[in-house]
Amino acid sequence: MGRVAQGGTKKWCPTCQSINVCAAVNPSSLGEESEQRWYQKDHTDIQWFRRALVCLECGSSWLTAELPESFLDELVELRDALREIKENAEIYVNESDKASETLKKLSASLSVLRALNAYKKE
Ligand SMILES: [Zn+2]
The missing domain is CATH 2.20.25 (N-terminal domain of TfIIb)
Structure with missing residues (x-):
């Protein structure tokens, strides 16, 4: 600064x-x-x-x-913090999309497993 x-x-x-x-x-x-x-x-x-x-x-x-000039320091600090939060939020959204895809696949696999278990019970 x-x-x-x-x-x-x-x-x-x-x-x-x-x-x-x-x-x-x-x-x-x-x-x-x-x-x-x-x-x-x-x-x-x-x-x-x-x-x-x-x-x-x-x-x-x-x-x-x-x-007081200290408010300008605070403004700059808040701007920087906000920019960091925005950047991190974009990363989290991307990661969450990937995680969501993985969960869908896991859910599909579990459905297959359940179907297999159901088949065995008969
Ligand atoms: Zn002018």
């Missing part, structure tokens, strides 16, 4: 996919509530300061959240 420090007041514009000069504006100018302190109702440890930014290059605007 790596972080890259960047100086200056330029910000990453998600539309331009590059670092440009961005103006900070009140969220109300984007039609959002002007309240700047927010928290998640079900996760009250997640509290952030909301800002609205406007890219002076392309004019697009978006909301940003200032919050």
Whole structure:
């Protein structure tokens, strides 16, 4: 995991996919509530300061959240864990398909055995 420090007041514009000069504006100018302190109702440890930014290059605007950097570490950790779970789930599905085929064959063999046993009893 790596972080890259960047100086200056330029910000990453998600539309331009590059670092440009961005103006900070009140969220109300984007039609959002002007309240700047927010928290998640079900996760009250997640509290952030909301800002609205406007890219002076392309004019697009978006909301940003200032919050403890540890949440970014958690996000990256969760993304990695989720990717691992997805990869493993695909392997398990493939293996389970194979196992299911094997069980069908076993079941067929057992049917043959039962038929043989039934025959012997007579
Ligand atoms: Zn832009």
